[in-house]
Amino acid sequence: QGGFAISNSPTPCNPTWPSNIRDHTTGTGNMMLVDFPNTGSIPVWCQNVNLAPNTNYCFGAWFINLLPTGSNQGLPQFRYTINGISFDTTAFIQEDERWHFYGVQFNSGLGGPTDICILNQNTGFVGFDLAIDDISLRVITNGTLPQISNDTVRTCAGRAVSFNPT
Numbered sequence: 265q266g267g268f269a270i271s272n273s274p275t276p277c278n279p280t281w282p283s284n285i286r287d288h289t290t291g292t293g294n295m296m297l298v299d300f301p302n303t304g305s306i307p308v309w310c311q312n313v314n315l316a317p318n319t320n321y322c323f324g325a326w327f328i329n330l331l332p333t334g335s336n337q338g339l340p341q342f343r344y345t346i347n348g349i350s351f352d353t354t355a356f357i358q359e360d361e362r363w364h365f366y367g368v369q370f371n372s373g374l375g376g377p378t379d380i381c382i383l384n385q386n387t388g389f390v391g392f393d394l395a396i397d398d399i400s401l402r403v404i405t406n407g408t409l410p411q412i413s414n415d416t417v418r419t420c421a422g423r424a425v426s427f428n429p430t
Contacts, residue, residue, distance in 0.1 A: 288326040315378045328397075330393040
């Protein structure tokens with residue numbers, strides 16, 4: 265157990281994963297397929313980035329459970345870390361064959377080189393398979409509109425959003 269692949273379809277890696285799942289962005293690009301290891305707190309994805317000092321950021325990504333709806337296996341869960349500091353653990357990613365955005369907001373403090381990571385929170389051998397797409401790190405400024413695509417609004421967790429239809 266444990267491993268990953270970059271692919272435009274999950275079925276070459278595991279024929280039991282739904283063939284209708286495609287990347288979040290275009291439906292024709294690649295996504296990261298993850299078979300979580302059976303121990304928690306293992307990094308799934310990390311990158312070192314250079315952050316501006318005293319700046320608010322949103323670090324997030326889109327996730328989809330690769331298990332078919334109704335398979336009733338272990339539901340994947342993960343958490344974000346910034347320079348080894350843990351942020352909220354996400355909700356369990358349901359078996360609904362839909363993409364879900366999860367993000368955290370943080371202040372960069374002194375800034376500079378910073379490790380941002382997605383860590384596995386699962387233990388066990390059955391289930392916990394997911395895909396990750398559109399990992400993002402963006403500056404949050406007052407008055408910045410949320411990113412909207414396909415009737416989905418992407419904000420960081422804990423951020424209030426107001427909409428005024430026009």
